[in-house]
Amino acid sequence: MGIDSCIAVLRSGLFLFCALVASSAVAHAQADDLAAKGQYIFAMAGGCACHTEPKGTHHVGARAFPIPFGTVYSTNITQDKETGLGAWTEQQIQDAMTKGIRRDGSRILPVMPYEKYSGVAQDDMKALIAYLRTLRPVMKATPELKSWTPFARSIGTPLFLKVFGRFSNAPAQAPKSGIERGRYLVDHVSLCGDCHTPRNMIGVPNRSLYLAGAGKKIGPLGNSVPNLTPDKETGIGEWKREDIAELLISGTKPDLDNVQGLMEEVIQGTPLGYKDMKKEDALAIADYLKSIPAIKNKIE
Ligand code: HEC
Numbered sequence: 001m002g003i004d005s006c007i008a009v010l011r012s013g014l015f016l017f018c019a020l021v022a023s024s025a026v027a028h029a030q031a032d033d034l035a036a037k038g039q040y041i042f043a044m045a046g047g048c049a050c051h052t053e054p055k056g057t058h059h060v061g062a063r064a065f066p067i068p069f070g071t072v073y074s075t076n077i078t079q080d081k082e083t084g085l086g087a088w089t090e091q092q093i094q095d096a097m098t099k100g101i102r103r104d105g106s107r108i109l110p111v112m113p114y115e116k117y118s119g120v121a122q123d124d125m126k127a128l129i130a131y132l133r134t135l136r137p138v139m140k141a142t143p144e145l146k147s148w149t150p151f152a153r154s155i156g157t158p159l160f161l162k163v164f165g166r167f168s169n170a171p172a173q174a175p176k177s178g179i180e181r182g183r184y185l186v187d188h189v190s191l192c193g194d195c196h197t198p199r200n201m202i203g204v205p206n207r208s209l210y211l212a213g214a215g216k217k218i219g220p221l222g223n224s225v226p227n228l229t230p231d232k233e234t235g236i237g238e239w240k241r242e243d244i245a246e247l248l249i250s251g252t253k254p255d256l257d258n259v260q261g262l263m264e265e266v267i268q269g270t271p272l273g274y275k276d277m278k279k280e281d282a283l284a285i286a287d288y289l290k291s292i293p294a295i296k297n298k299i300e
Pocket of ligand 1: 046186190191192193194195196220223224225226227228235236244247248253258259260261262263264266285
């Protein structure tokens with residue numbers, strides 16, 4: 001081998017080395033970008049507040065949710081390998097979030113809104129899972145489901161979904177702007193309807209009262225939730241789009257009162273929440289709410 005070709009080999013070796021270092025740096029940067037995008041989705045989802053007890057450690061679950069046949073507890077979504085999602089693959093997390101099926105094949109009760117999350121755009125879901133990977137592992141076992149029926153998961157849940165389930169097809173990408181973006185955020189990411197739509201005794205949402213509010217007795221966790229439809233008398237028809245956007249980001253109503261209870265929780269987040277949403281997304285949500293049918297439904 002002549003000296004020239006020797007240098008050439010050395011150079012190409014160095015080049016290869018540099019290329020490898022550079023490409024792994026690019027891969028890292030891309031992973032960081034993905035997690036940053038996912039962090040925003042997490043905020044738009046109210047910081048997944050159901051998985052944090054009020055004033056408790058973030059994301060470790062164990063928050064009690066009353067159901068018609070007992071009590072179910074939200075799960076630990078930190079990266080702890082034993083009690084959280086640390087040992088789950090991306091696909092397993094996605095199946096839990098969009099199909100309600102756990103790693104061991106058992107069913108998640110539809111208190112977890114996986115029907116709605118089934119419509120989260122594929123690239124948003126990928127980003128969200130990348131963000132979940134950054135949650136500091138905290139060990140905390142989830143309390144067992146308390147139920148007087150032993151078949152709530154194995155038989156009750158699939159039956160319930162068969163009759164009442166509404167799954168969506170996830171688009172590849174989320175709508176970028178306008179009313180369509182607002183609808184996407186309301187229905188699949190921020191899940192306004194999960195709290196603001198009344199449900200019957202067994203938890204089925206009353207779709208003819210979509211976003212029309214619910215009184216204390218049937219509202220989520222005993223909260224009374226206002227009517228968000230554009231009805232002028234019983235809804236928020238008199239609010240300007242800027243008023244709605246302002247409330248979502250600051251929690252302040254046009255009468256300068258602050259919202260409380262669960263609404264305050266999803267705005268303040270864990271600590272990421274609606275308060276971190278971009279103004280344009282808050283306005284897209286407002287525009288969508290102004291476009292839905294007005295429903296007269298007085299909430300006490
Ligand atoms: C976890 C349950 C929950 C979710 C999710 C939720 N809300 Fe609320 N919201 C409430 C509760 C409870 C109140 C009443 C707060 C109070 O009385 O101070 C409320 C109040 C409001 C109000 C004040 C209306 C009025 O007449 O005073 C608006 C507007 C509102 N929510 C919009 C939204 C929008 C838009 C979304 C989705 C981006 C959303 N909410 C998601 C529970 C929720």
